[in-house]
Amino acid sequence: MERPQGEIEILGLIDWHQFSVPVIALESVVGRPFGExxxxxxxxxxxxxxxxxxxxxxxxxxxxxxxxxxxxxGRRLPAAQEKSEFALSSRHQGDLVWIPDMEKIGHSVNQQLALD
Incomplete structure (x- = not known):
C-alpha cells in the first residue's frame, strides 16, 4: 500500500530510558520497500x-x-545522487550513502502519532 506524501511508516514503539520511542525503517524514509x-x-x-x-x-x-x-x-561530498522528502544521497568512495534529515523525520513521525 502506498503511503501518503510526507508520511513515514512507523513500525511500532519501544520503551527506552523512560521515553516511548517510535521505530521506523530507513527504507521507508528513502521510499524503498522494507521487509521483515x-x-x-x-x-x-x-x-x-x-x-x-x-x-x-x-x-x-x-x-x-x-x-x-x-x-x-573543507571537503564536500558530491551533489545528491538521489533525493527523497526525508533524505539525500551522495557517493563516497564508490558507495551510495544516505543522509537522513532527522528534523523532517521527527516532525513527520510526531505529526502522525499526534493524529492517532
Missing amino acids: PGAKAKVAICNALDNSQQHPAIGIVLESVPRVLVVED
Whole structure:
C-alpha cells in the first residue's frame, strides 16, 4: 500500500530510558520497500530534532552497524545522487550513502502519532 506524501511508516514503539520511542525503517524514509528485519537487526536511537518533544527520539531499524563517515576538513561530498522528502544521497568512495534529515523525520513521525 502506498503511503501518503510526507508520511513515514512507523513500525511500532519501544520503551527506552523512560521515553516511548517510535521505530521506523530507513527504507521507508528513502521510499524503498522494507521487509521483515533479520535476526541480527538492531535499532539505532537518534535525536528527532523536532521541537514538539512528544517523541524526542526516533529508532531506526538497521541490518548492520552503521559506520562513521569521515569527510576531510573543507571537503564536500558530491551533489545528491538521489533525493527523497526525508533524505539525500551522495557517493563516497564508490558507495551510495544516505543522509537522513532527522528534523523532517521527527516532525513527520510526531505529526502522525499526534493524529492517532
